[in-house]
Amino acid sequence: xxxxxxxxxxxxxxxxxxxxxxxxxxxxxxxxxxxxxxxxxxxxxxxxxxxxxxxxxxxxxxxxxxxxxxxxxxxxxxxxxxxxxxxxxxxxxxxxxxxxxxxxxxxxxxxxxxxxxxxxxxxxxxxxxxxxxxxxxxxxxxxxxxxxxxxxxxxxxxxxxxxxxxxxxxxxxxxxxxxxxxxxxxxxxxxxxxxxxxxxxxxxxxxxxxxxxxxxxxxxxxxxxxxxxxxxxxxxxxxxxxxxxxxxxxxxxxxxxxxxxxxxxxxxxxxxxxxxxxxxxxxxxxxxxxxxxxxx
Numbered sequence: 001x002x003x004x005x006x007x008x009x010x011x012x013x014x015x016x017x018x019x020x021x022x023x024x025x026x027x028x029x030x031x032x033x034x035x036x037x038x039x040x041x042x043x044x045x046x047x048x049x050x051x052x053x054x055x056x057x058x059x060x061x062x063x064x065x066x067x068x069x070x071x072x073x074x075x076x077x078x079x080x081x082x083x084x085x086x087x088x089x090x091x092x093x094x095x096x097x098x099x100x101x102x103x104x105x106x107x108x109x110x111x112x113x114x115x116x117x118x119x120x121x122x123x124x125x126x127x128x129x130x131x132x133x134x135x136x137x138x139x140x141x142x143x144x145x146x147x148x149x150x151x152x153x154x155x156x157x158x159x160x161x162x163x164x165x166x167x168x169x170x171x172x173x174x175x176x177x178x179x180x181x182x183x184x185x186x187x188x189x190x191x192x193x194x195x196x197x198x199x200x201x202x203x204x205x206x207x208x209x210x211x212x213x214x215x216x217x218x219x220x221x222x223x224x225x226x227x228x229x230x231x232x233x234x235x236x237x238x239x240x241x242x243x244x245x246x247x248x249x250x251x252x253x254x255x256x257x258x259x260x261x262x263x264x265x266x267x268x269x270x271x272x273x274x275x276x277x278x279x280x281x282x283x284x285x286x287x288x289x290x291x292x293x294x295x296x
Contacts, residue, residue, distance in 0.1 A: 024162045026169065027078075027085040035082035035288040036177035036295075038169050039075045041185045042162065042238065043068035043092040052094050052154075057143045058135060064267045065136035066093040068187040071256065074273075074280045075185055081281075082288040084169050088162050092132070093141065095158040098184075098236040099123065099130040108133045110145040130159065170242060170249060179248035179295035181212055183287065184238045190259035192232060197225040197260060201235035201253035207243025208250035209295055216252055219286045223279045248295050 028034070044067060048060055056063065072087045079085055088097055102119030105127060106112075127133035131151045135141050166182075173180035188199060198220050202208045217227050235243075235253040243251035258264050261273035 023090060023158055024165045025085070025087045025089055026165050029079040029082045029084065033082040036173050036180050036292050037083040037288050038086060038173065038180060038182045039078045039083050039185055039284070040086040040166060040182060040238070041068065041072045041075065042088050042097045043186060044071040045088040045090045045092065047089045048091060049094070056141050058139055058141060061267070062139060063091065063093050063135060065264070067091060067267070069267050070262060070269060070273070071185050071187050074256070074261070074277060075284065077281060078284050081284050083284060086166050086169055090158045093135050095154045096128070096130055096132055097159055097162045098238050100237050100241070101130060101155060101159060103129040104131060104151065105129050105133050108145055109148045109151065111148050113148050130155070174248060179292055180250065181287070181292055182242065182251045184251060184253045186253060186255045187258045188233065188255040189264060190257055193257040193259070194232065195226065196228040197257050198227045199231070199233045199255040200227060200229050201233050201239060201255070202230065203235045203239050203243060204230055207235055207239040207245070208252045209245045211294060212250045212252055215290055216254070216287070219283050223282055225279065250295060
């Protein structure tokens with residue numbers, strides 16, 4: 001029987017709202033520590049389903065280059081400071097939850113995809129839709145064209161549980177605090193960072209209050225990190241879909257330069273990750289210590 005999500009903030013229990021595998025991890029702080037802050041990691045999952053892995057033409061080592069590897073480990077202490085934590089445990093190479101459910105490339109399927117289930121987008125057309133066709137460095141993922149039933153199955157098993165968990169957390173925070181700040185955490189290739197340590201995306205001022213992005217940028221800069229706004233990453237589906245600052249739902253995308261903590265080719269942590277984790281602890285501490293009541 002599927003796990004039922006308990007009353008918001010009742011415990012610090014880890015919840016996995018899926019019955020047949022590790023899908024999404026939700027951790028909440030103890031009741032008396034709770035703050036109106038959520039940290040999410042949609043792309044750091046590394047639980048590679050055997051059946052899905054068998055359908056690809058790439059090794060696990062190559063598939064892992066598509067991950068925002070170890071981002072979950074950079075923030076897994078968030079509940080200690082009063083923030084909720086939502087992490088996808090499945091890999092983005094199979095299902096990308098930072099896409100709309102209809103961002104589907106119909107050409108990657110052997111059978112007909114109902115037009116009602118497609119939302120055309122440049123990302124899907126380029127192979128980076130909700131069911132990706134290509135992985136890191138543009139490598140083709142599959143030996144054959146998929147059946148659309150496979151896509152539906154993945155959306156049911158992975159995509160929808162993740163978004164239900166995220167929606168539940170947002171609703172719980174707004175219900176209790178009158179506002180919420182969601183930090184959608186990602187990593188970026190060092191080559192794409194253009195000299196930045198952190199890229200902050202707010203969809204050019206539409207997904208969160210200026211109060212939020214100003215505060216986040218100030219904290220990172222005080223930690224000695226170089227920040228840039230909205231270039232080259234302004235935010236994806238999560239910021240665009242959930243960010244409603246006029247309704248007190250503030251969503252900011254945070255991209256971390258992988259060169260700060262990992263070897264990108266080997267997908268392994270470097271010694272520098274210890275120092276970055278110290279800075280991320282300071283960041284989360286300051287984020288949760290901030291009085292966000294002006295966002296209501």
